[in-house]
Amino acid sequence: MIDCPDPPRLVQFRLASTEPSRFVEQQVSLLDTGLPVLDAPCGLGRNSLFLAERGYQVIGMDIDRERVNFVASEARNAAQLKKNLSLAVCDLNAERLPLAEASFGTLLIVHFIPEQWSNYLAVLSTGGYLLFESMGGQGGNYLHLPRVGQIRALLEPGFNVSLYRERPVGPHAANAVAVRLVARKICENCERLDACSP
DSSP states (O other): OOOOSSOHHHHHHHHHOOSOOHHHHHHGGGOOSSSOEEESSOTTSHHHHHHHHTTOOEEEEESOHHHHHHHHHHHTTOHHHHHHEEEEEOOTTSSSOSSOTTOEEEEEEESOOOSOHHHHHHTEEEEEEEEEEOOOOOGGGGGGSOBTTHHHHHHTTTEEEEEEEEEEESOGGGOEEEEEEEEEEOOSOOTTOOOOOO
16 A cells, blocks of 8 residues: 555646646736735635745635645745745635625635625725636536626626636536636625626
């Protein structure tokens, strides 16, 4: 029997995902260093670690304790990462997130569709950026993706959307889309936002 220091599924996944999302790399210049970045879910840390290495204060949250522990072990040996990265285990679809309103300058949501969008948008400060990239729609993922125009409609009128790309995925009748967007919060009171569920 071979003794593995990490569970094999994490090692295999980590090898495939060491690089940050290209979308995040392309948008990094928008980020404000004055307020922290919320990366939820942080998964195995590819985006959290990338941003923390560049001096951003990052709070990475994930529902999976094993993944959060993995990110913590990656950051443990680098002083810059330890200084700039905080991690938490949290149910990301909880009725209320354990975060103060308007406490983040950037909200980074990659490969996750929140059930309660209003919880996430409330923690973003006015002038802060939402960077969102859905899953790609491979296999049956299209069943969990938003419908055409659904995410954009959620953000109006409280956000200025500077980049919005939808790509149809799955069967035509599903009307599902993979989404990438960059939007800046322009109003503090965006209470009309409802849950986005397909």
